[in-house]
Amino acid sequence: MERVKAQLHWYALGFLFCLTAVIWYAVFAEDRRGLLTVSFLDVGQGDAIFIDSPTGVQVLLDGGPDRSVLRALSRVMPFYDRSVDALVVSNPDKDHIAGFIDILARFRVGAVIEPGTVSETDTYKTLAAAVAEEGAARVLARRSQSLDLGGGAELLILFPDRDVAELERNTGSIVAKLTYGQTSFLLMGDAPSAIERYLVMLDGKRLNADVLKVGHHGSHTSTSEELLAAASPLFAVISSGEDNRYGHPHKEVLDRLVAAGVQIFRTDTGGTVSVVSGGESIRLRK
Structure with missing residues (x-):
């Protein structure tokens, strides 16, 4: 019994x-169902943005500086989900790519999108080997390329528009605009103000976005007044580490955002920031 x-x-x-x-x-x-969720992950001093489309297509734009991306992802992905459709390397610096090595060891990955800037670091070489072992397709990002995320959501590459192999890595950073219905996100990577002004010249008010992912972790080298005037964001998200040695975000950037009437969210003080769009409006997910 x-x-x-x-x-x-x-x-x-x-x-x-x-x-x-x-x-x-x-x-x-x-x-x-019918929702686009964009999570700006708290990975310390680095970038990692998880995009979950209305149809379930998943993109991870940058992987952060270390394996902390795994913990952050576990809070926004179902525990049983072990695949990501695409990884996007905005630039090959360690604070953007190191976490991808752990992602590739634990998740199936369909494609890896890169800007084409050159890196000879051990971290990048390890990542390249992991991508080759995974067998994921490698795609060189170029302006006007569009990644169809399903359900009307689209990730559009704005920069690079040329071969960036000889450019400084931040200068060659991928800049992209994510659009779903009437809502949009401008994702600046580490692009400096010179590239911002170049994009303003090319695109003008087409840079308009509800959410701005602030360039280079809030460094004074990015987030120019020209960009803010063109993008006219409602919200800005700054991804940086608590008490980081660079002093990010810099006061000049915070002052510019406040002067432009932009509401600021920071991963170093508030943790992961998740924004949900139904196509007509956006809301923060607590």
């Missing part, structure tokens, strides 16, 4: 586990 009770106990636990998995799957599926 005790053995039968023990078996029933384990059967019950197994049933509850399966039921819990089904419920959580339904919760995530329902939560995703």
Whole structure:
């Protein structure tokens, strides 16, 4: 009798586990339906942006400076999900790519999109080897390329518009605009003010966006007044580490954002920032 009770106990636990998995799957599926979620992950002094499209296409733009991206992702992805459709390397500096090595070790990855800037660091060489072992397609980013995320969501490359192999890595950074319906996100990577002004010259008010991912972690070298005037964002997200040695975000940038009437969110003080769009408006997810 005790053995039968023990078996029933384990059967019950197994049933509850399966039921819990089904419920959580339904919760995530329902939560995703018709919604675009963009999570600016708290990975310390680095960048990592997780994009979950209305149809479930997933893109990770930058991987942060270390394996902390795994912990941050676990809070915005279902536990059973072990694939990412595309990784985007905005630039090959360690604070943008090191976490990708751990991602590739644990997730199936369909494609890796890169700007074409050159790096000879051990971190980049390790990443390149991991991409080759995964067998993921490698795509060189160029202006006007569009990644269809499904459901009307689109990730459009604004820069580079040329071969950037000889450019300084930040100067050659990928800049992209994510659009869903009437809502949009301008993702600046580490692009300096010279590139910002160049894009303003090319695109003008087409840079307009609800959310601005502030360039270079809030460094004074980015987020020019010209960019803010063209983009006219409602919200700005700054990804930086608490008490980092660079002093990011710099006071000049915060002052420019405040003067432009932009509401500021920071990963160093508030953790991961998740923004949800239904195509007509955006809201912050707590």
